[in-house]
Amino acid sequence: MKFNWRIGGEAGKGIINIGQIFAKACLRDGLKVFSYAEYPSLIRGGHNYLNVSVSDENVYSHSSNVDLLLALDKETIVKHNKSSSAVLCDVSLSKIVRGKCYAIPMQDIAKDLGNILYQNIVAIGATLGLVGLDLKQLNNLLRETFAHKDKKIINANIKAAKAGWDFAKNNFKFDIKLSPMPSKSKDLRGHAEQSSAWKKEDRIFISGNDAIVAGAIKAGCKFISAYPMTPATSILTGMAKYSRDYNIIVKHTEDEIASINMAIGAGFTGVRSMTCTSGGGFALMSEGLGLAAQTETPVVIAVSQRPGPATGLATRSGQGDLQFALYSSQDSFPRVVIAPGDVNECFYLTQQAFNIAEKYQLPVVILVDKFLSTAHSSVHNFSLNLFSKPIKIDRGKISKGAKNYKRYLITKDGISPRTLPGTSKGEFVASSYEHDEYGAECEDKENKIAMTDKRYQKFEVLAKELSEPKLFGNSNNVVVSWGSTKGVVREARKICKKDFAHIHLSFISPFPIKFFNKLSKKNLIVVEGNKTSQLSQLIRKETGIEVKHKILKYDGRPFDPENLAKEISKLV
Amino acid sequence: MKIPTWCPGCGDYMILAAIRKSLQELKIPSKDVLIVSGIGCGSKMPHYVKAYGFEGIHGRALPVATGAKLANNKLHIIVVAGDGDAYGIGGNHFLHSCRRNINLTYITQDNSVYGLTRGQTSPTSPQGMKTNSTPFGALEQPVNPLTLAITQGATFVSQGASYNLKLADTIKQAIKHKGFSLVNVLQLCPSFNKHNDIQWFNKNTKQIKTQKNKYKAIEIAESSKLPLGVLYQIKRKTYDEQEPQISKTPLVKQSLKVNINKMLNDFI
Ligand SMILES: Cc1ncc(C[n+]2csc(CCOP(=O)(O)OP(=O)(O)O)c2C)c(N)n1
Numbered sequence A: 001m002k003f004n005w006r007i008g009g010e011a012g013k014g015i016i017n018i019g020q021i022f023a024k025a026c027l028r029d030g031l032k033v034f035s036y037a038e039y040p041s042l043i044r045g046g047h048n049y050l051n052v053s054v055s056d057e058n059v060y061s062h063s064s065n066v067d068l069l070l071a072l073d074k075e076t077i078v079k080h081n082k083s084s085s086a087v088l089c090d091v092s093l094s095k096i097v098r099g100k101c102y103a104i105p106m107q108d109i110a111k112d113l114g115n116i117l118y119q120n121i122v123a124i125g126a127t128l129g130l131v132g133l134d135l136k137q138l139n140n141l142l143r144e145t146f147a148h149k150d151k152k153i154i155n156a157n158i159k160a161a162k163a164g165w166d167f168a169k170n171n172f173k174f175d176i177k178l179s180p181m182p183s184k185s186k187d188l189r190g191h192a193e194q195s196s197a198w199k200k201e202d203r204i205f206i207s208g209n210d211a212i213v214a215g216a217i218k219a220g221c222k223f224i225s226a227y228p229m230t231p232a233t234s235i236l237t238g239m240a241k242y243s244r245d246y247n248i249i250v251k252h253t254e255d256e257i258a259s260i261n262m263a264i265g266a267g268f269t270g271v272r273s274m275t276c277t278s279g280g281g282f283a284l285m286s287e288g289l290g291l292a293a294q295t296e297t298p299v300v301i302a303v304s305q306r307p308g309p310a311t312g313l314a315t316r317s318g319q320g321d322l323q324f325a326l327y328s329s330q331d332s333f334p335r336v337v338i339a340p341g342d343v344n345e346c347f348y349l350t351q352q353a354f355n356i357a358e359k360y361q362l363p364v365v366i367l368v369d370k371f372l373s374t375a376h377s378s379v380h381n382f383s384l385n386l387f388s389k390p391i392k393i394d395r396g397k398i399s400k401g402a403k404n405y406k407r408y409l410i411t412k413d414g415i416s417p418r419t420l421p422g423t424s425k426g427e428f429v430a431s432s433y434e435h436d437e438y439g440a441e442c443e444d445k446e447n448k449i450a451m452t453d454k455r456y457q458k459f460e461v462l463a464k465e466l467s468e469p470k471l472f473g474n475s476n477n478v479v480v481s482w483g484s485t486k487g488v489v490r491e492a493r494k495i496c497k498k499d500f501a502h503i504h505l506s507f508i509s510p511f512p513i514k515f516f517n518k519l520s521k522k523n524l525i526v527v528e529g530n531k532t533s534q535l536s537q538l539i540r541k542e543t544g545i546e547v548k549h550k551i552l553k554y555d556g557r558p559f560d561p562e563n564l565a566k567e568i569s570k571l572v
Numbered sequence B: 001m002k003i004p005t006w007c008p009g010c011g012d013y014m015i016l017a018a019i020r021k022s023l024q025e026l027k028i029p030s031k032d033v034l035i036v037s038g039i040g041c042g043s044k045m046p047h048y049v050k051a052y053g054f055e056g057i058h059g060r061a062l063p064v065a066t067g068a069k070l071a072n073n074k075l076h077i078i079v080v081a082g083d084g085d086a087y088g089i090g091g092n093h094f095l096h097s098c099r100r101n102i103n104l105t106y107i108t109q110d111n112s113v114y115g116l117t118r119g120q121t122s123p124t125s126p127q128g129m130k131t132n133s134t135p136f137g138a139l140e141q142p143v144n145p146l147t148l149a150i151t152q153g154a155t156f157v158s159q160g161a162s163y164n165l166k167l168a169d170t171i172k173q174a175i176k177h178k179g180f181s182l183v184n185v186l187q188l189c190p191s192f193n194k195h196n197d198i199q200w201f202n203k204n205t206k207q208i209k210t211q212k213n214k215y216k217a218i219e220i221a222e223s224s225k226l227p228l229g230v231l232y233q234i235k236r237k238t239y240d241e242q243e244p245q246i247s248k249t250p251l252v253k254q255s256l257k258v259n260i261n262k263m264l265n266d267f268i
């Protein structure tokens, strides 16, 4: 059974936080959960909403269907009534609801408990009552969330939840019922003792950005310099939150130019370092990106896309920076672009990004977007390593120094062992000018060719090391997605009346040319969140294959499975 | 080591000599020295000093050096940049480095002109100076690097001159200073700045004493004669000192192995 819930209200009233508590209560009951919020670029006023999809089966994305809309203000009803099967709201708002309405005197209940703000909790209690889940997990979460507050406040919240729950139980009937997953559920058991029950710690509910933070910390990243920019900011603040626990230096810099240059300085010195930003900040980093390539300094750059150009839609989602990530900065040089498709990939591919950056001594871009950065998914705890084998840290070739040491020695694989400052007989200059094997500025023609080829040689070797993309299903019709659209396509495959296969690209650069060449006869359908189908252009450039069908969306909102399934069925 | 390729009579030769001399006298092993620069005539410096070097991009030497310092606070890091690099394109990084008080030595080669791009006006060009980008005279008032540094929180503010033998001594004091230290070097550029020659400097500079009082120091910085020597020095906690993560072991020496459960517990 799947339940799609939406909570909406005025920005600045904690709607998203309260909705996430509901999502987590479901997680603790063993259910699969996906949540995604839309909010405007302002702090107060304006309209916020959060979708939470709950199921006993895996959920990979939100849904455009709303089984129950929890409306905390009038605007929510005006905006979402039409797309919702039923509305849950305060009695004062019920008059304007068309169709099924569950009206609860939540404001009165809240006022009786001493504060109108409790109405949100009354409403969460009522939601749980409607779908038939008990209050145990919610109460635990309320105790945890308000642990630092007065006991009275915790008790009032618990009472509010109970009042809402009782009201719903006594007065309403609701068709969709959820039940906690049995403690022996095999699917939830992540731990080694297969016979035992699943434990709370086996599962986490995490966003893409937090998964990137976890991946960076796990990879031994010790330095991040960044400048806040939605939707990447929570990578910076996430790293800051854990900086004392994991000995990480976090520098909120004066601008993004400083961010990338500091990260390069730290990377040059031998520390695993990163920066994060969105398109606008990445524009400021362009020259630094080339600097990392030219000096062969490892650096990881997480870019979370939002629609542009310029400030664009600051808190919305899009996939319009693919080509920007691939081509920004002067001349051409190899850079790696990784586009994780879900939170698991955010965790594992971030670790791989650090290995690649150090092993191949080049810049690596992790390209996500607001949808993946902020949407939360329930997954097995990363520390169980069920999604992938643990990623071993590989620091690449590091030299202990030598007589006549050549930092940019031409080698077969293009990789030259690097020394870290502090190493005797390893002194060299990393120069942004073209340089010879020692690192000295050099303008000779032959040297320029040799050094350019050397840098590209590393890339060839890397391309061979990477595994091919995964193909889900077997059909002549193949939907191709990259980045955050992975989950939506997976959901669309579940509900689409017609059969299609699905390829998800997590590595955009180097591009899997051989793999695509094998698909030249297939009916390819590219799905992406931009106007010009940047991936199709890339496929044509790399393989000559002309993608016939493109499903494009550039309204600042992610795809949803229902509409996507409809679009796909027209093309297969 | 490469042989410098500056013009005959260029002040950068003397700045190079002063940097070499101070490092030698302070007996800092070359493996523990990192010279970071931007782009400009003087920014070729890292290639001529036996040390680690990073010749970055125009205007961005300070952030590279800051990242390197935080990554390995055992390194002695000297940053060199031209006046265009330091006070023009890199001006933002300069004022933030001052207030950050990061433990770096910043040597600026102030020839009041863009040398490498062949003679355009710079942020320290005097008003009215004719250059090929201001053929009718520069209209802006010049930056006063010393006043700027003092007001933005630098803890060591000095000025030297490329032709003056005391320069090495000033640089030595700057390296020894704990915190952000500025050595603004009045640099001869016989090719593109004919106005500020040695005679002009001799007439328009004066040796000064070190001040602890900000306002007195600013008064001297703003007086008609350009001060030479350490103008201002105070004690203040450095940025790197305030990070407990690196108080015992530099980041670069720390283990990469971590237990991620502590963080993931927040997502259960
Ligand atoms: C982003 C960028 N803009 C412009 C340049 C061209 N450029 C190189 S050096 C320079 C100015 C050099 O003047 P200054 O920093 O005073 O150093 P000097 O050559 O006088 O020592 C400029 C504008 C560049 N390299 N990068």
Ligand code: SF4
Pocket: B005, B006, B007, B009, B010, B011, B012, B041, B042, B111, B115, B116, B188, B189, B190, B191, B192
């Ligand atoms: S142009 Fe000026 S600063 Fe550049 S090398 Fe020549 S004299 Fe020195």
Ligand SMILES: [Mg+2]
Pocket: B040, B082, B083, B084, B109, B110, B111, B112, B113, B114, B115, B122
């Ligand atoms: Mg200059």
